[in-house]
């Protein structure tokens with residue numbers, strides 16, 4: 001037993017359910033180890049069942065935690081739920097953010113009357129936000145190989161190469177370093193394009209005298225990394241340096257504010273106050289950061305609307321930015337593990353303004 005099914009079972013009474021139907025594949029992977037594309041799990045104090053279809057039986061035999069009883073169902077796995085349930089009256093929780101209206105209707109149709117369907121989302125996610133040491137090791141390893149890919153990118157230079165080409169360089173370097181894939185489509189955005197927080201790379205050559213936002217990450221053994229650096233080609237002017245320095249100070253203040261017990265809202269406020277004091281509050285239109293793990297974006301959130309409190313073992317980004325439409329953007333992002341008295345910064349790429357060709 002990994003301990004994850006027991007920890008999940010311990011959350012069920014307060015959610016008012018006896019058993020949880022887990023349909024989100026990331027959550028299924030977290031609980032069982034299964035990495036295929038069709039599987040679900042039923043977890044409760046007396047029940048640990050994994051269901052897949054014919055195509056994945058062999059894979060499941062290798063991957064799925066032996067604590068789970070493996071069952072095979074038709075391709076529409078919802079049809080297998082009824083047969084896997086324990087006897088007696090049952091409140092069956094389901095992920096209301098994930099189960100479709102159609103699946104819900106089908107479940108209701110097939111389940112006996114003794115089974116009540118109860119919306120119960122975000123339970124596995126509550127476990128996932130606190131990383132186990134082995135998960136942190138994987139995120140750290142993903143971060144290290146992404147960091148190395150960035151050094152390789154800089155070594156080859158930016159000027160005269162297109163944004164798309166540089167994305168290719170980063171992604172190839174990460175795969176060569178051992179990553180399964182990028183954790184998201186990398187962003188390389190130069191000049192005025194860097195003012196778009198989620199810019200798509202273009203077949204446009206990078207010139208001298210531009211700022212280039214580079215946001216990239218690796219996926220290793222299922223775990224993601226996430227980092228952003230903003231690099232100058234040539235010699236940036238005073239105003240550009242000033243904005244860069246402001247974002248850097250906000251980023252450092254955000255990192256320094258992090259420790260278990262702080263709220264995601266308060267950490268966001270600390271970094272945001274620096275940018276507001278510099279007169280660029282209106283140019284920082286997104287949250288300060290997010291959790292990272294099996295998914296590139298997960299809990300906890302660091303933002304003005306977050307209700308999350310930081311806990312030891314959270315892996316979060318701190319990524320303030322200032323975006324000046326038609327001019328340029330600056331974002332600096334580190335990946336951090338929250339500890340009881342502060343944090344460990346996983347990212348090792350230097351943060352002062354790098355000027356390169």
Ligand code: GLY
Nearest residue numbers: 184215226319333
């Ligand atoms: N890579 C997207 C983000 O930083 O959230």
Ligand code: MN
Nearest residue numbers: 215226227228
């Ligand atoms: Mn990022």
Ligand code: MN
Nearest residue numbers: 226317319333
């Ligand atoms: Mn991020």
